[in-house]
Amino acid sequence: MGKPTDNRASVLARQRNLLVAGLGVTLVALLLNGAWGRVCVSRTVLVPTLTQESWVGSDGTASASYLIDAARYVADRLYNRSPANASLINEELLRVAHAGQYGALKEQFERELLDGRLKERDVATTHFPESVTATPAEQTVTLITTVATFVGDKRVTSERLKVIISFKSDGGVPKWYGLREEPL
Numbered sequence: 001m002g003k004p005t006d007n008r009a010s011v012l013a014r015q016r017n018l019l020v021a022g023l024g025v026t027l028v029a030l031l032l033n034g035a036w037g038r039v040c041v042s043r044t045v046l047v048p049t050l051t052q053e054s055w056v057g058s059d060g061t062a063s064a065s066y067l068i069d070a071a072r073y074v075a076d077r078l079y080n081r082s083p084a085n086a087s088l089i090n091e092e093l094l095r096v097a098h099a100g101q102y103g104a105l106k107e108q109f110e111r112e113l114l115d116g117r118l119k120e121r122d123v124a125t126t127h128f129p130e131s132v133t134a135t136p137a138e139q140t141v142t143l144i145t146t147v148a149t150f151v152g153d154k155r156v157t158s159e160r161l162k163v164i165i166s167f168k169s170d171g172g173v174p175k176w177y178g179l180r181e182e183p184l
Contacts, residue, residue, distance in 0.1 A: 060170070125150070141165045
């Protein structure tokens, strides 16, 4: 019976020692940073480990994994839309659009919002990607996806598409330049 108490006592002692050590480190950090008398909040940020090489070259070209991530972002924004989020999504898409396409896209998005049919009919879309492949030499990504359209909570269409998303350097950064859809 003495063992569990001893174990608990040693666990409590270790926890107390860690707490004291942590307080000591915090106190030293406060003193070194000149933050004594101020409230400091710290955050721990966990950065995911990249499993593939992702890069952007000085000429504005990008690796396959970078292109895939960027294309998935564009596709998710374009095909996961509802009347409630359309304005926000349009703004997000314009931020990643190539300068050469910005004006035309902005005009198209504004026309869709002013049209009002999206909101009136409660039209929403979502997509279900099946595959995605990049062609770094052409700075394109091909996505096979099924796009479903809903009016209210009723699915009215479902279309399987091959979507080709292209990127072009804009100030040394690859930006969304074009999109072509082909029914499958």
